Amino acid sequence: MKFNEIEGEDEQEQEDLFEHYAITVDAKQSLVRIDKYLMDRLPNVSRSKLQDAIKSEYVLVNKQPIKSNYKVRPLDEISISLPEPPRDTEVKPENIALNIVYEDEHVLVVNKEAGMVVHPAYNNWSGTLVNALAYHFQQLPTMEGNDGRPGLVHRIDKDTSGLLVIAKTEKAMSGLAKQFFDHSIDRVYYALVWGEPAEQKATIDVNLGRSPKDRRVTMAFPEGDIGRHAITHYEVLQTLRYVSLIQCKLETGRTHQIRAHMRYIGHPLFNDATYGGNQILKGTKFTKYKAFVENCFKIMPRQALHAKSLGFVHPISQEKMYFESELPQDFTEVLQKWERYVQYT
Structure with a gap:
């Protein structure tokens, strides 16, 4: 044993290897692709890193995984866990x-x-x-x-x-x-x-x-x-x-x-x-x-x-x-x- x-x-546990964010979309937000939306709000995070995170289901919207072409809607609850490079x-x-x-x-x-x-x-x-x-x-x-x-x-x-x-x-x-x-x-x-x-x-x-x-x-x-x-x-x-x-x-x-x-x-x-x-x-x-x-x-x-x-x-x-x-x-x-x-x- x-x-x-x-x-x-x-x-x-393994959560130390991730950088976490939680975002609530503004009530007046217009429809926009989620990768573009997140790039405007997460400093120093590349679009490719965001797309990889979405593919790996590290990005959830209203507790559900989504695709890269998902368009954010007003009051969406977004949670992001971005893997950090191995140390x-x-x-x-x-x-x-x-x-x-x-x-x-x-x-x-x-x-x-x-x-x-x-x-x-x-x-x-x-x-x-x-x-x-x-x-x-x-x-x-x-x-x-x-x-x-x-x-x-x-x-x-x-x-x-x-x-x-x-x-x-x-x-x-x-x-x-x-x-x-x-x-x-x-x-x-x-x-x-x-x-x-x-x-x-x-x-x-x-x-x-x-x-x-x-x-x-x-x-x-x-x-x-x-x-x-x-x-x-x-x-x-x-x-x-x-x-x-x-x-x-x-x-x-x-x-x-x-x-x-x-x-x-x-x-x-x-x-x-x-x-x-x-x-x-x-x-x-x-x-x-x-x-x-x-x-x-x-x-x-x-x-x-x-x-x-x-x-x-x-x-x-x-x-x-x-x-x-x-x-x-x-x-x-x-x-x-x-x-x-x-x-x-």
Whole structure:
């Protein structure tokens, strides 16, 4: 059995090799060939590249593939995925500091800062966690099918902070990968979400998959016939009138799982621009309140999500390992501001 799929809250699969666009045609747009229409709107993309993308069904109109002579109509929804040229998968070592929580000869646990990309990919070929690992550690193992991602068995979003386990040997990678495959890894995240969930403690068991309008976005498919099985267990830890601090335990590791699941139940993560959380979704219309929320957004200019704890069985010693991390400063500061707001207003 092969365990060659890196799991994680931001699992990107092969999507890193594509450049994505989503366009809604203007209501007053006249009929025009789609390749000409897109050339006027996509800078530095040749007509031949667009035509190749259309032939390969990387261009969809209203979720359906079309031909090159298709003429766009008002309010058409166009999604485009343009393949990027293959990149050299050799990782360049970079002297970037790592916050190491635990290390032995087989495994490494790091506490990743928000803003750091986990592995090299489109638009982020340097400055990643993997570039740092390549500098500090030699010859980390790589799972089959994951060239350019040495040591990784899971990952978290660029703007999500928190704990990651890295494999330093082939045997450790195999053992950890099997635990992720079996969903036996214990992963707990803290998130600040808009509103107060109706249930104090619940399980979200809803399939997740790529949005046909924008493949960088994950959406819920409650009917269960599309997407991949995804389970998130959440518990409300603290209610703060217009936002809530919650704990999420992942049973699966799908792309943007917590972010998409919480949006699905009507409680997007605070300041999550991709899933609508960067708008004021709960609260008053007073100018003072608006200024307070916008100040919180400035303090934490990212989604309020932190990989708080991580538990697994050591792949060599079979010892149960468990690690916890403190909330980062930006998260803590915003949480304290909400606590004071609730107390004094």
